[in-house]
Structure formats: C-alpha cells, structure tokens
Amino acid sequence: SQTIHQWPATLVQPVGSPLSLECTVEGTSNPNLYWYRQAAGRGLQLLFYSVGIGQISSEVPQNLSASRPQDRQFILSSKKLLLSDSGFYLCAWMRDTITGELFFGEGSRLTVL
C-alpha cells in the first residue's frame, strides 16, 4: 500500500532563517506531488505541484520554492522566512488524473517568530 511521510511535524523558526520541509511517498511510482498551505485552520492554498522529477509548477508568487530531486521526494524551501509564512503545510500525492483524488500527509506546522 502507499504511504506518505512529512517531516518535521512541528517547526518554530525565527524570521529570516531558512526552511526545508520534506515529503516522501512510498509504494507508488511517478506520482503527481503537491504542496498546500492551510492558514488559520481553514482553506487550502495550492503552492506548488510537480508531475515529474525536476518539473515544478508554482501557483502563487511568494517567498517559497519547491524541488523534486527524486521521483517520490518533494521538498519545500525558503531562504529567508517571513512572519506570513506561518501555517500548516500539507504534502499530497495523486496517482493519476484519471482517478483524480489526492492523498495527504499528516502536515507540518510552521511558526515563524
């Protein structure tokens, strides 16, 4: 069966520090991968998605970047965090666009102070 792992689960970082959140998927190959941000426990904002190694699409211009160095690995990064980067970050994968559903990791809660 397929599983998705995100880490760290919780992170407290000072303004201006770098960020790296990692996500890996097991039990499948060539998944579509996604990073969402959830602010204030409500709606989800799509930040990045990837349909293959090295292929990253950005949905919202911002202080963050994403990379996919391996087929089942998706990394969210920032060189200098802002207060507004605080939130709950969710990684997700999609098997294919025919089945269409996303499967989410457990999330990473980032607090920028």
Place this chain on the structure above:
Amino acid sequence: AQSVAQPEDQVNVAEGNPLTVKCTYSVSGNPYLFWYVQYPNRGLQFLLKYITGDNLVKGSYGFEAEFNKSQTSFHLKKPSALVSDSALYFCAVSPLNDYKLSFGAGTTVTVRA
C-alpha cells in the same frame, strides 16, 4: 478557473440527526468532485468522489453525496450523525483529467451528544 463554495462556516447537529454539508462548484466542462475530512492537526482524509455515473455516491464512514448538475451542487450527507463526525469538511473540484484540485474554505461540523 474552477472554484468551490461552502456557504456554511459551521454546522451544528445533535447526535442521531441527519447531517448535511453544502457545496456548490464552478468548473469548465464536466467535474471531478470530492469530499475530504480533517481532524485537528491532521492531514485531510479522502471521503468520497464523483466522476461519472450514479448521482448518489457512497463513501467512507456512512457518508454519501449527491451530484446535481443543474444546481452545480455536491452536498455531503449522513443519515445519522455521530459525535465522532465532528471535524472540518472540505469540498473540492477539478476539471476532468486535470492535475489540480480547488478546495472550498471548509465547514466545521459539531455533533453534540
């Protein structure tokens, strides 16, 4: 671009009563429609989806949803709510065979004993 509206921020019901969470959508062409549930500080869990076929879709934990094309709605229902159904519920839509899901703002369901 597609969008989802969940008109109620909060739904409160008594245990044993029927539960309905409303969702309307806008998309070009035929939609994929989804419902997800989120418990505090957790990732989203897939409940059910509509792609084609019968307008009444059955999903996990006794939930079902009815697709209504003329009203562009996909309301989530459960005949008899449980206290354990208390959570945040998200409706999502994507065009057929598309990589990206758009999520509603979420509806908080509280089931009182």
